[in-house]
Structure formats: structure tokens, C-alpha cells
Amino acid sequence: MRESEGQNNRPAYRVGRLSFRYQHVRDGQLGKGNEWALSGLTFEVLSGEVLGVIGPNGSGKTSLLKLLARVLRPQEGEIHLFGSRIEPMSQDAIARLVALVPQETRQIFPFTIAETVMMGRFPHHRSKGRLLGIGLEGPEDIRLAMEAMEETDVRHLAHRSIDDVSGGERQRAIIARALAQQPKVLLLDEPTAFLDLNHQLDICAILTRLNKSSGLTVVLASHDLNLASQYCDRLLLLDKGEIFRLGTPEEIIRPEVLEAVYRCTVLVDRHPVSGLPRVTLPGRHRTQVLEA
């Protein structure tokens, strides 16, 4: 992924002085203090890079991704997507460029996996003609959805209802839906949270491959610092809604940086294969050692 830095002619995202707060927080839900979920964020997401957004709970990772997909709208600041402001863009124009994989997807109606993945084609056939006025998918849409399902290994679940597969299978289906969207930028919120090791690896491999082959820009928010360290070109470390530091994994995954933000002791060593920094929590023996 690291070689891709050469193709940065134009940033995928340019974010300037972005501030956002949830409407209900103003009503005094969380009491006084810092009500802003995000404040004064200025950064760029380079085209073709994998940017990891990390930070403690409530540091604003999810809000940031939603703002980038314009699912939420900021109170202050601007977001430019490939050079144009996203504020006046139509929702389906954004959806043709950006796909968002949310942390969790709930569905109470018995849509099948295939039907769910096919929903990724919506922004595309929105812009074309609509058969019967109800936009049925064409063979091209079906082919792309099938490929996306192959990609994330849910093809065999195509006929299963999305509400009765496991959390990991659902997550893979949602990633397939995002791939069917054929985006230029993929935003993922905790993409591996529900996945077993095998499928974590799978998703990371898919992301790496798409990133390399078609220059897909990836922004992923994760609690998994090791995943972020291994697979991201740069990391954006958020603390209480502000950028604490933005840099390469080498610059971010350091004990003094992480301890300042997470407020706990961490051990950082090297990954035995990649040589990239690796984070470990101090084990139980540490306290024993200290007591002794």
C-alpha cells in the first residue's frame, strides 16, 4: 500500500476547520463542558491512500466518517471531495464516489443478502432511466453485485435473509454492498469488529488489493491499533474531537503519544514479519512486578 503515495495528484478529501455537534447535545443531554463532537479539524485524505482514524471511545471517529459521507452535516467548516464542496452535491452524486460501511447494520425486514448488496447499485441506476418507474436492476448491476459477494465470501448466503445470518456475515454483506457501489473512496467504521481472524484477514486483503489495483482511497476508523498500524499509510489520532496527531504509523504508534491520549500504559514493539510498530497492553504480571 505504501507505494501508492506516488499517485497523489489531488487529495480525495480536503477538510477545513470542520466542527460538528449533535443537535441533542445542545439540549443539555451530556451536561456542560465540551459539547462539540468534533472541533476545528483540518486535514487532507490523499487520493489512493489508506488513512486510519484512531482514538479513544467518544473521540469522534464515527462522527467524522459520517460527515465525510455527508450523512451528517457540519455546523462549521468545509469538506471538499475531489476538489468540489460536498455541501451542494446531490446525495446520489456523493454515493457514486463514496461508500460508507457503518459500524452496525440493523434490518428488521426479511431482505436477502443479495437484495441488500444490490442496494449498492441504487446511486448508479438513480442516474439512468428507470424501468417501470421503479428502477429494477439490469444484468450489469447483478454482475457487479455477484462479484462483490464473491469478493467478501457471502455469495453462498445470497438467498439468506440478512436478519438471520451472523454479525460477521452481515458485516461482510455490507462491505459487499459498499463494493457494489463502485466508490472511489471507501469509509469503514470498525470494519473488523465482528469478524473472526480469517475474515479479518480477508477484508484487509480485499482492501489492500482494491487500494493497489484501482487506487481506491480508504478511510477506516478502528479501535484495533495493530490493524491500523499494519494496513494504514497514515493514521489520524483523535482525542476529544480534536486532531491529536496525524502521521505515519511510525510516528503515531509510540508509547508517549498513545499514553497521552488513551491515558494508560502501553507496550510498543515490532511486528515480527512487517517490522511495523505493534501495540500490546501490559499483562497482569506487570502489577505483580511493581508490587514486588
Add this chain to the structure above:
Amino acid sequence: MRVRNWQRGSGKDAEGSADQVRIRPPVEESTGTALTEQPVLSARRWVLTMLALAGVSLLVMAASLRFGAEDIGFVDSARILFQALRGGDVRTDSLGSSSVILLQVRLPRVLLGFMVGGSLAGVGVGLQALLRNPLADPYVLGISSGAALGAAVAILFGIGTTGVAIHALPLCAFAGGLMAIVLVYRIAATYGRLPIHTLLLAGVILNAILSALIMFITSIMDPNRSFSVMFWLMGTLAAPDYPAMAVLLLYLVVGGSILLWQTPSLNLLTLGEESASSLGVEVETVKRTVFFTSALLTGAAVSMSGMIGFVIPHAVRMVVGADHRLLLPASALVGGTFLVAADTVARTVLAPAEIPVGIVTALGGGPLFIYLLVYRKSGLAV
């Protein structure tokens, strides 16, 4: 009816890929079948399902014309209808009295039942998707009550008896319904989330308030008028006239087209507003359009036939699947057919007396609703 037959054809496929999680053949044999047996809605399945349902609707309507206090055979019914369509006057021949009953009483009633049932079921589907609640329905959420209140106010101030009634009543009912729909949504939507049970509770509370207001209005009307209002409120398809039905048809065609046109967006909205938005749905526009159209259709239906509630879409969803592009029109056909059938029961079971059709649908639909609430609770606990 073709019921998603690709669902059954998937066994082999599933077993195959279970053993070979990582290694997949480069060219899957099943790709060929995937294109013919698409696990998504095809135009063919849409058309076949709709044709089958339309066929059933016609059969039920024919049966409904056949049954009643006066016995009119299928052959006679067909002959009368055929002659009427050709513009011939049938009142003079041997079928005179039958033709009056058929053309002036039963046919308008059947058509009205079909349109009202179709409207309410279609609205139900739209609301269910928008509110992500399989129990949503204009009756349960208090939208029918709102519409009824609007119509009752119109009647109280004497608009209901004037020449503009066929236009004024649906419009007043529409206004009432729109008010109710906005209220119930505002009450239930807390910070962008829409908990299922909060929504139902909001509907229950709104229903109670609106019912009290309606009862207040009927209590201050003069007794003759209040009796007919009470009967209308219980839900009845009796004594429609053709001009008023033409107005309803107009509402149904316009509103139905708008709803149908929104169905791809409704599919995405079932994932939640944020997901739908990230997939390119203009959520606020769709929401406003569907709320507005729902109030329009409910208003028109309620102003014609009072309060009728039933749980159609859930049953239809089990058969045709969750895709709203098919579910919505299919539910409309089934809803229309169901109401025609229920009305046939309502007017034959105690013939020559008749009971309000709203009672029949409530007695039939209520237990189904309870079943869904109690036994499918786990699926609803979102």
C-alpha cells in the same frame, strides 16, 4: 403465484462453498443459473406476481358481486355488466331489478372496497418502511383517526352536506391525517432514532386523544347526523356514489404512483436513515413525500369509508419478499381484495341487515396483530 423459487435452488451452492471457504473456482458453474434465477427482483417475477394477484382480485370481486341478499347468478351478473359496458339499458328487460342492485349497489361497493383496501394497504407498506416497523399502519398510528377528525369537523360545520362535499371531505380528512402523521412522528422520533415500541405507544396515545375529540364532535351534532357519522366511523362501504368514487380514484392513481416511484428509496430506508443517505437517498425529501402521500391516500379512503384497519403487508411480505417495489403494489392488490371479501361477509352474514366492515376487518386483523406483537417479539426488539 411464483414464490421466490430461487430460494430453494440454493442448497447445493451453499454446501459447495462451505467446504472451500478460500478456494473458489475461477469460473463458477452457477453463474449461468445466477442470471436466470436471480436472487433479486426481476421484471418477470414482478409481472407474474402482479398478474396472479390481479387474477385473484378479479375472482374475488366477481364472487362478491354474486353474493348478497338478492341472489344474482354469475351468468346474469356477467350479462348485466357486459350490457352496461356496451352502454345498453338493462333496466327494462327481465333482469331489471337485478341490474339495479348490481350496478347501483354492489358494483360501486365492490369498487370502493377495492380502492379503499388498496389505498390503506399501500400506505401501510410505505409507513412500515419509513418507520422501520412491521406493525405500522395508518389505523394503528392514529392517521386514520386524524383523517376522521378532519372529516368530522368538516361535517360539523356543514361542509359535508354541501355540493363541494366530494372535494372538501377528502381534503379535510387529508389535513387531519397529515397533522396526525407529523405528530406521531415527532413524538416517537427521539434524537434520530425511532424505537418501535415508542412509535406504537405514540400511535395509541394519539388515537385516544383524537377519538375523544371525534366523540366530542359527534356528541354536539344533531342526533340524526351523529348517528350516520357514528356508523361511518365504524367503517362502512355502504352507499357510495360514483362521482365521489371518481375523486377517490384520482387520489389513488396519483398517490399510488408517487408511492410506487418511491419504493426503491423505501427499500434503502429500511436500513436506517443514515445508511440510506450514504447510499444516495435524499432522506428528508423521501420522508416528506411519503408522509404527504400517505396522508392524502388515508384522507381520501377515510372520508369515503370511515375507519378501517387491517394488517395486510406483513402477510404479503412473507410470500413475495421484502422488496418494496413488488411488496407495495402486491399489498395494494391483496388489501383491496381482502376488503372486498370482508365487506361481502359484512353484508351477507346477517343479511338483510349488515354490520360495519370495520368490525369484520378488526375482528380478523386484531388477532393477527396480537400474534405478530407477541410471538415475533424478538424480531421486533430493535
